[in-house]
Amino acid sequence: MNTTAPKLHVDDLRVAFRTGEGLVEAVRGISFDLGQEKLAIVGESGSGKSTVGRSLLRLHPRSAQVTARAMQFGSTDLLTCSEKTMQGIRGRRISMIMQDPKYSLNPVMRVGDQIAEAFLSHHRVSRKEAEERTLAMLEAVRIREPRRVFRLYPHEVSGGMGQRIMIAMMLITEPEIVIADEPTSALDVSVRLQVLATLDDLVGQRGLGLIFISHDLNLVRSFCDRVLVMYAGRVVESIAAADLEHAQHPYTRGLLAALPSVDERRERLPVLQRDPAWLAA
Amino acid sequence: MAMISVDKLNLTFGAGSDANQVLHDVCFEVGAGEAFGLVGESGSGKTTVLRCLAGQYNHWLGTLAIDGETLGRRLDYARCRKVQMVFQDPYGSLHPRHTVETALAEPLAIHGIGDRSARIDAILTKVGLPTSFRWRYPHQLSGGQRQRVAIARALILEPRILLLDEPTSALDVSVQAEILNLLADLRVRDGLTYLLVTHDLGVVAHLCDRVAVMQQGRIVDLLDTAGIVGCNPEHPYTRMLVEASRHYSREMAADGAARPAVADLAA
Numbered sequence: 001m002n003t004t005a006p007k008l009h010v011d012d013l014r015v016a017f018r019t020g021e022g023l024v025e026a027v028r029g030i031s032f033d034l035g036q037e038k039l040a041i042v043g044e045s046g047s048g049k050s051t052v053g054r055s056l057l058r059l060h061p062r063s064a065q066v067t068a069r070a071m072q073f074g075s076t077d078l079l080t081c082s083e084k085t086m087q088g089i090r091g092r093r094i095s096m097i098m099q100d101p102k103y104s105l106n107p108v109m110r111v112g113d114q115i116a117e118a119f120l121s122h123h124r125v126s127r128k129e130a131e132e133r134t135l136a137m138l139e140a141v142r143i144r145e146p147r148r149v150f151r152l153y154p155h156e157v158s159g160g161m162g163q164r165i166m167i168a169m170m171l172i173t174e175p176e177i178v179i180a181d182e183p184t185s186a187l188d189v190s191v192r193l194q195v196l197a198t199l200d201d202l203v204g205q206r207g208l209g210l211i212f213i214s215h216d217l218n219l220v221r222s223f224c225d226r227v228l229v230m231y232a233g234r235v236v237e238s239i240a241a242a243d244l245e246h247a248q249h250p251y252t253r254g255l256l257a258a259l260p261s262v263d264e265r266r267e268r269l270p271v272l273q274r275d276p277a278w279l280a281a
Numbered sequence: 282m283a284m285i286s287v288d289k290l291n292l293t294f295g296a297g298s299d300a301n302q303v304l305h306d307v308c309f310e311v312g313a314g315e316a317f318g319l320v321g322e323s324g325s326g327k328t329t330v331l332r333c334l335a336g337q338y339n340h341w342l343g344t345l346a347i348d349g350e351t352l353g354r355r356l357d358y359a360r361c362r363k364v365q366m367v368f369q370d371p372y373g374s375l376h377p378r379h380t381v382e383t384a385l386a387e388p389l390a391i392h393g394i395g396d397r398s399a400r401i402d403a404i405l406t407k408v409g410l411p412t413s414f415r416w417r418y419p420h421q422l423s424g425g426q427r428q429r430v431a432i433a434r435a436l437i438l439e440p441r442i443l444l445l446d447e448p449t450s451a452l453d454v455s456v457q458a459e460i461l462n463l464l465a466d467l468r469v470r471d472g473l474t475y476l477l478v479t480h481d482l483g484v485v486a487h488l489c490d491r492v493a494v495m496q497q498g499r500i501v502d503l504l505d506t507a508g509i510v511g512c513n514p515e516h517p518y519t520r521m522l523v524e525a526s527r528h529y530s531r532e533m534a535a536d537g538a539a540r541p542a543v544a545d546l547a548a
Contacts, residue, residue, distance in 0.1 A: 044453040045424070159323065188322040188480040189525040196529055215453055218483075222528035258458035260487035262526055265510050268465070269458035269487065 006033035007176055007209045008056070011070040015051050018063045026051045028233035034177065034209045038200075040220040040241065041213045042255075043230035049213045052230075053179045056211075057090050073177070092122040095170040099182040101162030105154040112138075112150030115169045122173050137168040141198050160191030164198065171202060178202075179211045184219070196223055217244065217255055229255075232279050251278055282349060283310040284442060284474040285317075285334065290343040292329060303329055304341070305498045313441075316468060316475040318485035318506070320522065321495035327478045330495075331444045334476070335366045348441065358392060365435035369447040371427035375419040381405075381430050382415040388438050400437060408433045409463060425456035429463070436467070445477040449484060461487055482526040486510050494519045 015027040027048040032039070041049045055066050056078065071078040073094065076085065098104040106114055115137060116130040123130075131150075138146035141164040154162060163183060170178060180199065184192040200223070203210050214220050220227055221244045229237040229252045237249040247253055254272040292304040304326050311317040319327040333341045336356030345352040347363055368374040375384060382401060389397045402412045408429040419427055428448060435443055448464070449457040465488060468475060479485055485492050486506050494502040494516065502516040514520050524530075 044455060189522055190322050193525055193529065217454065218526070219529055222530065255454055258454050260458075260461060260481075260483035262482045262486045262509055262523055265486060265506070268462050271458050271462065272455040 006035045007074065008034040009070055009072040010034075010056075011068060013052065013055060013068040013071060014066070015048070015055050015060065016065045018065070023065075026233055027055070030228075030230070030233075030235045032228060032235070032238070034211060036203070036207050036209055037226060038203055038210045038212055038224040040224035040227045041211065041230060042215060042217060042220055042227060044215060044255075047230040048233040049230050050181050053096060053181050053211060053213050056177075056179060057094060057096055058086055059096075088122075091118060091170075091175075092173045093175050094177040094179065095173065095175040097163075097166050097170050097178065097180040097183045099185060101154070101159065101166050104166060105162060107154050109153075110150065111152055111154060111157065111165045115165065115172055118169045119172045133172060134168070137172045138165075140171075140202075141165075141168045142194060143168075158191075160187050160195065163187060163191075163195055167195065167198060171206075174206065175208060177209045177211065179213070181213045182215070183212075185214070185216065192219075218259060220244075234279075236278060249278075250275065282313065283346075284313040284315070284348055285311040285476060286344075286346040287330065287334070288344040288346075290330065290333060290341055290345065292326075292333065292338060292341045303498050304333075307343075307495075307498070307500055309493050309500065309503065311474055311476060313474055314468075314472050315491065316477060316489040318489035318492035319476065319478045319495060320480060320482060320485055320492055322480060324497075325495040326498040327495050328446055329498075331366065331446055331476065331478055335364060335444055336360060361388075361440075362392065362438050363440055364442045364444060365438060365440040366444040366446065367428075367431050367435050367448050370451050371424055371431050372419075372451065374431050375427055377419055379418075380415065381417050381419075381422075384430065384434055385415070385437055388434065392438060394438075404433045404437045407436070407467070409459075423456075424452050425459060428452060428456075428460055432460075432463070432467075436471075439471075440473075442474045442476065445475055445479075447479050448477070450479065450481065457484075464488060482509060482522055494522065 011031045012029045013027055013031070014025070014029055016023045016025045030052060041052060043049045054060055058078065060066060068079055073089070076089065105111065112131070112134050115134045116127070119130045119133055135146045135150060138149060143149050143161065143164055149157065149161070157165065184195050187195060199210065202208065212220065212224055221241055224241045227239050227241050227244060228235045229249065231251050237247060237252050239247055244256070247256065257270045258272055260269060288308050290304055290307040291302065293300050293302045295301050307330055319330060321327045332338050334345060339354040347360065352360065385401045385404065386397050389400060401415055405412050405414060410426060410429050422430065449460050452460060461484065467473060477485065477489055486509050489506050491505055492509070493500045496518055502514065502519045504514060508514055509523055514523060
């Protein structure tokens with residue numbers, strides 16, 4: 001972690017959705033700073049981790065009420081800035097890698113054109129130059145035959161390749177922050193390693209800040225620098241990834257214990273016992 | 282005697298120059314009451330083996346036998362009573378406009394089994410759901426509850442064998458633990474035989490006695506799960522899988538990129 005000013009400062013972020021049954025609070029006051037590091041947000045489905053990622057880019061529908069004491073990105077206040085400013089940030093300075101390439105790529109557009117489009121919408125350059133950039137980017141995410149892949153449609157590429165194409169698309173604008181929402185959960189182990197290595201290199205080489213949203217504690221433990229553990233819309237524990245073994249909160253400990261392990265065989269897996277007191281914590 | 286026996290199973294899709302052989306001489310046996318795992322990356326053919334056994338493909342070559350009886354090409358009623366399958370995604374495998382009761386009653390109706398209401402209550406209790414859930418639709422259930430319904434649907438015909446295709450990969454860790462415990466309990470209680478397909482070695486090590494590692498349509502390694510737990514397997518591909526499930530490391534990713542081809546592994 002570096003000691004310079006954080007890229008992103010979030011203080012007391014709250015997100016509530018208006019529904020038929022009244023207001024549902026999805027995120028209930030979370031605060032964190034992000035520097036040049038790999039920050040993980042872990043938790044179960046419904047804990048609000050993706051909601052946090054989406055609030056940073058203001059991707060929520062109108063039914064969402066997003067409030068915070070501060071949501072500062074460099075000199076920009078993400079809460080109050082205009083939609084026009086936001087468009088300059090979204091995809092350009094902060095970008096988001098979605099979970100499943102099958103659903104987030106346009107099925108009727110060649111993948112190369114989709115990546116080039118991301119670049120063209122933020123830079124005034126010729127189509128030719130955008131194409132050159134795209135090919136270089138495809139190479140950077142370790143796609144072996146960039147020229148061939150450029151011309152493929154999403155259904156013609158494998159899951160791992162699709163995810164790397166998404167990463168290429170999100171990184172071509174050289175953002176300062178990348179939010180990765182379960183980028184590898186649709187991939188199997190060997191491909192997962194390569195996608196992670198790609199992200200890892202880019203954080204190291206380009207000095208970007210990575211928010212890694214995941215439910216895989218094993219992965220987060222060895223891949224990220226810092227971990228925020230979310231439960232029911234709150235951060236219950238913030239801990240260095242290397243210290244996850246010594247987590248204090250019973251929820252974090254419960255999640256770790258529930259993981260089946262290749263190193264130790266147990267008759268039964270301990271099932272997480274939820275304590276209502278955690279909701280208030 | 283072997284409950285499931287697969288001998289020289291070959292499967293090819295397409296014909297002529299487009300032919301793509303996806304299974305190459307796959308052989309293994311699973312004993313009665315045993316839990317056997319098939320692991321490998323996507324495209325290695327592990328789910329395809331399950332689909333052949335479940336009767337979803339019928340142009341395979343080789344010999345498949347269940348409980349000593351050689352399987353024919355056609356899926357018959359008797360086989361469905363013996364072998365049932367649980368699918369990966371409980372969000373996709375349950376009909377969105379059928380209640381739990383409809384989903385569970387259908388196999389009973391097809392097989393002309395009476396006493397349906399009592400059987401549905403019994404099976405819901407068995408998989409740990411309240412009997413009032415029979416009136417619910419899938420969208421009123423959580424992921425873990427849906428997977429319990431899918432398991433109940435597979436078990437309602439009282440099969441001897443369950444084919445499990447990544448039964449927990451769509452679930453959270455905490456819910457995964459519940460489902461794995463349930464599967465372990467059911468196996469002991471009813472003497473079921475499991476054939477489990479997964480890419481998570483932790484799940485295999487937890488639930489299975491033996492495991493076959495598949496790569497590009499071939500079984501490249503066959504070992505006791507005791508051989509994975511706590512010590513290093515010999516086969517390089519298996520070792521890579523085990524290492525990858527332990528943690529992420531930069532070096533390993535580099536090795537993964539330069540993964541040896543199948544021809545080298547066979548040597």
